[in-house]
Amino acid sequence: MKIAVAGTGYVGLVSGVAFAEVGHQVTCVDIDSDKVDYMKDGNSPIYEKDLEEMMRRNYSLGRLDYTIDYKNAYKDADVIFIGVGTPEQPDGSADLSYIATVARQIAETLEKDCLIVVKSTVPIGTNDKVEKFVSDYLVNDVKVEVASNPEFLAQGSAVHDTLHASRIIIGTESGWAEEILKEIYKPFNLPVVSVNRRSAEMIKYASNDFLALKISYMNEIANLCELVGADIQDVAEGMSYDSRIGSQFLNAGIGYGGSCFPKDTKALDYIGEQNGYELKTIKSTIAINNEQKLKLYNKASERLITFKNLKVAVLGLTFKPGTDDLREAASLTNLPLLLSQGADIYAFDPVGAENFKQHYPEGKNLNGNITYVSSVNEALEEANVCFIFTEWPEVKEINPKTFNKLMRTPLVFDGRNIFNLKEMEEAGIEYHSIGRMA
Ligand code: UGA
Secondary structure, eight states: OEEEEEOOSHHHHHHHHHHHHTTOEEEEEOSOHHHHHHHHTTOOSSOOTTHHHHHHHHHHTTSEEEESOHHHHHHTOSEEEEOOOOOBOTTSOBOOHHHHHHHHHHHHHOOSOEEEEEOSOOOTTHHHHHHHHHHHHOOSSOOEEEEEOOOOOOTTSHHHHHHTOSOEEEEOSSHHHHHHHHHHHGGGOOOEEEEOHHHHHHHHHHHHHHHHHHHHHHHHHHHHHHHHTOOHHHHHHHHHTSTTTOSSSOOOSSOOOSSSHHHHHHHHHHHHHHTTOOOHHHHHHHHHHHHHTTHHHHHHHHHSSOOTTOEEEEEOOSSSTTOOOOTTOHHHHHHHHHHHTTOEEEEEOTTTHHHHHHHSOSEEETTEEEEEESSHHHHHTTOSEEEEOOOOHHHHTOOHHHHHHHOSSOEEEETTOOSOHHHHHHTTOEEEOSSSOO
């Protein structure tokens, strides 16, 4: 099967590489020629475990290629996957302009029958529109159908999630399209759920928003735990034995970030509004998350009168470990507040610091200062206070005694509930976390 993939972001690139890995012939298309050259040289544009090695292997085996020449890639493809971004617009709706651009390029190029598969997360009904749009612009007399095949990979474990997905969702309107997709996914040997296009589109939003809801729910319970003297980690453990609840995504913390949950909750809320229906659970999920991102800052502000001229250690900048992605990360909400208060920040992140520098370059920023350091110890040295925003292994491995040994005042605000309360107390640290008694 000759496959083309439009877009080499997380979804497009990882899917394309995975298709090549199981033996398909894949060409990944991007408009950025520098990025294409970079990939041809054997480099992955995103930090993802095993990805670069798989890219190199499949490229040298001739199963995987990269190009900006979309005409050549699309004209005789059996299947074209669209994995371009659908960023959030100011009103919360999804921006579909990248999808439209690719759809038009495909329509004007195709020389044989082709199945177009939308992997990007799109509002319900979009695939119907894409099919109509492509038909309107078709140049040659070929058969084209659009199918929905949402992606469920998480950043940081993208390759594993793709090769070992919990399920493959196939949304089609004909047996022809369904059979082609089943054939493509056959080597993956994974459960396939075959539904109509609109249900497939909805499954993606409903799944992501349910997970976001679960996190916001746990964050609310955590906030209540603090008020009534319960411990959220014990509560979560007690809940997790009920298989109807499950043991995953019960971690309270500093709120969810990333490119998906924030965007997809707002998009579904918008879809509800467009259809005259108020999604109360999703509205609350969003509101709780916005407040949760400020939880540590508010706690610390109450404890310390000012951050002016304080040395503030910040451990973790990315929205979660295993990625260099900063989108909607709690650090991006908190650091500007600390800087505008005059804090002298020493930030550590094993891979996210370079990206953070694009927002806040090393040196003077707002009323404060930021220095990027390459180890946890450098950040903690002589610090007056420490904030933990991401549970990187380097942070989880810290021996509690280190805080006391290195910091000027061992005061730690942990947004990821990493440390044991008793051990922190025994090490003489004033430790504030989420949903647990200090
Ligand atoms: C998420 C979903 O998990 C994927 O299934 C989905 O395919 C993807 O969005 C997408 O739509 O593309 P991702 O955003 O990469 O993946 O990351 P997650 O691991 O889900 O984490 C999202 C945020 O939730 C992170 O900030 C994380 O720290 C937070 N989180 C997660 C919690 O606060 N508590 C938890 O228990 C779990």
